[in-house]
Amino acid sequence: MTRTGERGQPPLRVFVLDCEALSLAxxxxxxxxxxLDIASRGGAEVVTSPMTLVEAYDGRTTEQRWDWVLSRLKVxxxxxxxxxxxxxxxxxxxxxxxxxxxxAVLAVIARRQKGQVTxxxxxxxxxxxxxxxxxxxxxx
Numbered sequence: 252m253t254r255t256g257e258r259g260q261p262p263l264r265v266f267v268l269d270c271e272a273l274s275l276a277x278x279x280x281x282x283x284x285x286x287l288d289i290a291s292r293g294g295a296e297v298v299t300s301p302m303t304l305v306e307a308y309d310g311r312t313t314e315q316r317w318d319w320v321l322s323r324l325k326v327x328x329x330x331x332x333x334x335x336x337x338x339x340x341x342x343x344x345x346x347x348x349x350x351x352x353x354x355a356v357l358a359v360i361a362r363r364q365k366g367q368v369t370x371x372x373x374x375x376x377x378x379x380x381x382x383x384x385x386x387x388x389x390x391x
Contacts, residue, residue, distance in 0.1 A: 264295035265364040268324070269357055271373035272391045273299055273307040276320050283391070286371070287323045297324035300360055302353045327360045336362075344380045351377060358382050 266286050268276065276283035290297045304326065327333075337355035341347055346355070354374055358381035361370050369387040372378045378388045 263366050264289075265361075265366050265368045266290065266295055266297045267357060267361045267364065267368060267370040268297060268299045268303065269354070269370065269372035269374065269378070269391075270303050270306040272371035273303055273320070274309065275391055277307065277309070277312050277316055279316075280391075283371075287320065291323055296364075298327055298360060298364065299324055300353065300356050301326055301329055302356060306353055327363075329356055329360070333359050340381050346377070346380065351381075354378055355381055361386050 268283075272283060276287060286295070287297060289295045304321075333356060336359045337352070340355045340358055341351055354372075354377050357370070357372075358378060361368050361378075361382050367387070368385075369389055370378050370382065371389050371391050373391055375388050375390045382388065
């Protein structure tokens, strides 16, 4: 998938959302909605993982609200290669178990993005261990 912003140029910014960041967007958090607005105007791209969608699910949120948020972000393809990379990241950082599995996949997705990448997460310490210093990690 080719990403394009204004005038056909790649977006300068990519926002990667973890479970809490996505949950906040679905619940209408002003900061997260502002990020989605920047993206909808071509100033950034918003990306997450398929597992994050499942993890963030909350039955109290309407399907229409989910659809609105999902229409404003890209869900990265995740397969065997990404799983291997995530496993290697966990091994390299001496992390393991289900607590870190989705974060590791999200880190693989963040590492693949071009431009200024920012990961929005509630697990700053974990994500900082999994991504290079060139990727900004911000607490939500």
